[in-house]
Amino acid sequence: GNSVTQMEGPVTLSEEAFLTINCTYTATGYPSLFWYVQYPGEGLQLLLKATKADDKGSNKGFEATYRKETTSFHLEKGSVQVSDSAVYFCALTNSGYALNFGKGTSLLVTP
Amino acid sequence: NAGVTQTPKFRILKIGQSMTLQCTQDMNHNYMYWYRQDPGMGLKLIYYSVGAGITDKGEVPNGYNVSRSTTEDFPLRLELAAPSQTSVYFCASSSVGGTTYEQYFGPGTRLTVT
Numbered sequence: 001g002n003s004v005t006q007m008e009g010p011v012t013l014s015e016e017a018f019l020t021i022n023c024t025y026t027a028t029g030y031p032s033l034f035w036y037v038q039y040p041g042e043g044l045q046l047l048l049k050a051t052k053a054d055d056k057g058s059n060k061g062f063e064a065t066y067r068k069e070t071t072s073f074h075l076e077k078g079s080v081q082v083s084d085s086a087v088y089f090c091a092l093t094n095s096g097y098a099l100n101f102g103k104g105t106s107l108l109v110t111p
Numbered sequence: 112n113a114g115v116t117q118t119p120k121f122r123i124l125k126i127g128q129s130m131t132l133q134c135t136q137d138m139n140h141n142y143m144y145w146y147r148q149d150p151g152m153g154l155k156l157i158y159y160s161v162g163a164g165i166t167d168k169g170e171v172p173n174g175y176n177v178s179r180s181t182t183e184d185f186p187l188r189l190e191l192a193a194p195s196q197t198s199v200y201f202c203a204s205s206s207v208g209g210t211t212y213e214q215y216f217g218p219g220t221r222l223t224v225t
Contacts, residue, residue: 043201043216089153098169101153
């Protein structure tokens, strides 16, 4: 079956530091990959996505590249802000309806 | 444009009680979903619907029921609440199925069963 593994949190960074959150997956076929973000007290919001190998998703300074050879979709940002503090979820689907989520990685950015 | 709305925001139930979690979307999306999020875990799919009158089980359907009489509404029913159902419940919708379409999430309902 499908599964997503994310690095354990919490991750604590100083403002303007470089961010990497690792995500690897197991899936049959050719899944689409997503990063969702959950701010405190809110629902999940799509941050970025990639639908085929070597695609790069990007949004709000965040990037992730779909690497089929390493089954990875690591999230990166060059300079984090306090407002980026949230929980980040890696997810995939190859069914068209069910999203399989990782456990989430909590990020805290300090001034 | 409200998107996906859920009520209530919080609820405490006693073991054995029943309740319905409400979910409404105003984006005219055909697909709707219910997920639960346990502490420190990702979301797990409970039920989903591909259109009015059509529903199907997800990964963790036991103890829940759903119905979809309109495009807009997708209520989730808990018949006999158990402590294992303590969780945060998220409703989501998407315009179509397929692997490239974004799911839009509501703000969640935090349920405690004691």
